[in-house]
Amino acid sequence: QLQLQESGPGLVKPSETLSLTCTVSGGSISSIYHYWAWIRQPPGKGLEWIGSIYYSGSTFYTHNPSLKSRVTISVDMPKNQFSLKLASVTAADTAVYYCARRENAMDSWGQGTQVNVSS
């Protein structure tokens, strides 16, 4: 059974870079049928699409200009992982960050990891 697990620091200082990794188990990140996505949810708010990556390394980022210019998603096939970097964070980036597998929709999700941006 496919499992995804987010990992990374729970606290990041303003202006620094948020870095998270999603480890995929029970399935291969090199599947030709799937994309791998990052989604976040600020406290008490709705879900926000960040972007996705294909195993080949092709990336597709949100059209939200406040995010797009700061986001980098990468894949590490030997480790069966994909990662998110978000630069120049502010308090507005405080959220639960989820990784997910996308085929026709996001059919498998990690449990989510809370990231707080604070000095």
Next chain:
Amino acid sequence: QSALTQPRSVSGSPGQSVTISCTGTNSDVGSYNYVSWYQQFPGKAPKLIIYDVTKRPSGVPDRFSGSKSGNTASLTISGLQAEDEADYYCCSYAGSYNYVFGSGTKVTVL
């Protein structure tokens, strides 16, 4: 790109039906049959319950159904049960491998 519009909350008694609307534009909901719905309990990850507008993943009860007309998609929960009390989010493909989520709806079982 703005979030899709959902009612903040809907409620119903056990056994009743409730419908959640999800209104987008002709750049997302109106252009693609790639609308999905997610159920989320407090403190938990979302769970896919509808994809491609009307399809249910294996294991999702058939009291959950989806539809779409123009720029508005809908999720209907028939025979509402206490365990259906949760937040529900729609999501639509918006072109160029980009997706947009709805604002979320809290379903309360009275």
